[in-house]
Amino acid sequence: MFDVVIVGAGPVGLFMGALLLQRGHQVRILERRSSRSDSSRAIGIHPPALAELARAGVAGQLIAAGVHIHQGVAYSQRRMVARLAFDGDPAFPIILAVPQTVTETVLEKTVMDLDPAAIVRGADVHHVVDDFRSVRVAADSARGALEFRARLVVAADGAHSSIRQRILPHLPSRSYPDCYIMGDFADATGHGTDAVLYLEPDGIVESFPLPGGVRRWVVRLGSPDQGTTAAGLAKLIGDRTGEVPDAGSNTMLSAFEVRSRLAARMVHGRVVLLGDAAHEISPIGGQGMNLGWLDAAQLAPIMDASFGGSDVGRLLDRFEKSRRKAARRASRQAGLNMALGRPLPPAAMEARNKLFAGVLELPSVAGLVERRFTMR
Numbered sequence: 001m002f003d004v005v006i007v008g009a010g011p012v013g014l015f016m017g018a019l020l021l022q023r024g025h026q027v028r029i030l031e032r033r034s035s036r037s038d039s040s041r042a043i044g045i046h047p048p049a050l051a052e053l054a055r056a057g058v059a060g061q062l063i064a065a066g067v068h069i070h071q072g073v074a075y076s077q078r079r080m081v082a083r084l085a086f087d088g089d090p091a092f093p094i095i096l097a098v099p100q101t102v103t104e105t106v107l108e109k110t111v112m113d114l115d116p117a118a119i120v121r122g123a124d125v126h127h128v129v130d131d132f133r134s135v136r137v138a139a140d141s142a143r144g145a146l147e148f149r150a151r152l153v154v155a156a157d158g159a160h161s162s163i164r165q166r167i168l169p170h171l172p173s174r175s176y177p178d179c180y181i182m183g184d185f186a187d188a189t190g191h192g193t194d195a196v197l198y199l200e201p202d203g204i205v206e207s208f209p210l211p212g213g214v215r216r217w218v219v220r221l222g223s224p225d226q227g228t229t230a231a232g233l234a235k236l237i238g239d240r241t242g243e244v245p246d247a248g249s250n251t252m253l254s255a256f257e258v259r260s261r262l263a264a265r266m267v268h269g270r271v272v273l274l275g276d277a278a279h280e281i282s283p284i285g286g287q288g289m290n291l292g293w294l295d296a297a298q299l300a301p302i303m304d305a306s307f308g309g310s311d312v313g314r315l316l317d318r319f320e321k322s323r324r325k326a327a328r329r330a331s332r333q334a335g336l337n338m339a340l341g342r343p344l345p346p347a348a349m350e351a352r353n354k355l356f357a358g359v360l361e362l363p364s365v366a367g368l369v370e371r372r373f374t375m376r
Contacts (some may be wrong), residue, residue, distance in 0.1 A: 002148060005150040005152075008031065008155070010292070014051075015292075022114065028150070029111065029140055039099075040100060042289045043208060044096070045066070046274070050092040066228070071084060082372070086370060087370075089376055125139045125157075130269045150270075153270060156296075159277065183216075184217075185251075186215075187209060257275040264332065283334075284341070293325075298323065334371050
């Protein structure tokens with residue numbers, strides 16, 4: 001009998017496991033994949049999440065490994081439109097850019113240092129049964145059938161969560177008219193550590209620095225990607241921005257469409273949905289992973305109190321309301337980010353950009369925008 005079984009060894013599941021292990025609880029983290037992915041994937045860590053990672057003792061390693069983004073710069077048709085400093089948080093006046101594979105490596109080491117047996121890879125969970133006293137978790141693996149019992153189960157198995165699909169089989173999703181392709185290339189732009197938005201009539205191009213002289217490019221497409229190559233993406237970036245990455249330096253290429261899905265409840269008996277399993281939002285803005293970490297940070301002390309015998313009904317109710325509110329706010333912000341990047345006729349684009357630049361000169365407005373972009 002474990003205190004908690006966590007399904008999913010991505011950044012959110014690993015962080016949840018680390019928090020519970022640090023509190024002395026018996027934890028198993030079940031992961032379908034037999035090994036970690038080496039793809040960069042999610043890269044942005046915002047100040048509120050950095051604060052929680054710091055409390056868990058892992059922020060320092062990530063801060064040392066990542067790029068510190070102090071400002072965002074917007075261009076349009078080769079001219080600068082506006083700048084926005086990310087300096088509103090006195091403790092962490094940055095957005096940290098670090099590849100997800102590095103983040104997972106740091107979090108996994110933290111977990112393994114606390115309990116070398118905590119992570120079980122190659123375990124494909126197919127059954128979760130809550131009998132009101134404990135939860136039985138059944139999984140398949142290369143070694144045969146596995147079964148675990150726990151006082152609580154946390155589903156941190158991502159936007160395609162099989163556990164959420166069983167608990168909430170008819171949870172609706174919202175689709176958006178936005179499709180993107182992204183890739184990582186050697187950085188020859190001269191933009192240093194700035195995040196850059198190119199607000200172009202044919203659609204936005206976003207650009208973020210990564211460690212090792214690499215830059216992430218994200219391009220809005222007019223329709224779902226049909227197999228764009230690294231050379232094709234480099235040409236598309238060049239056509240819109242004038243910056244042409246070296247296609248031969250590409251290390252990651254991925255296309256995605258956007259949808260959102262928000263569960264009305266995260267707590268279902270002894271099973272809790274966490275992160276993308278509970279609230280899938282657009283990746284534009286980079287808030288999803290951070291949202292999951294903040295879920296975990298708020299949930300861990302409630303679990304701790306529950307295992308100590310406390311009545312946590314009111315705490316869980318506040319947790320549900322607080323995290324649903326945060327998810328709705330993040331989803332709205334992601335929607336605004338996508339709207340900012342949609343195509344406009346050149347004249348309308350120029351007028352919109354002038355208005356955008358003008359309002360950002362107002363300190364109160366700039367502060368509000370900075371808080372929204374950094375999740376504060």
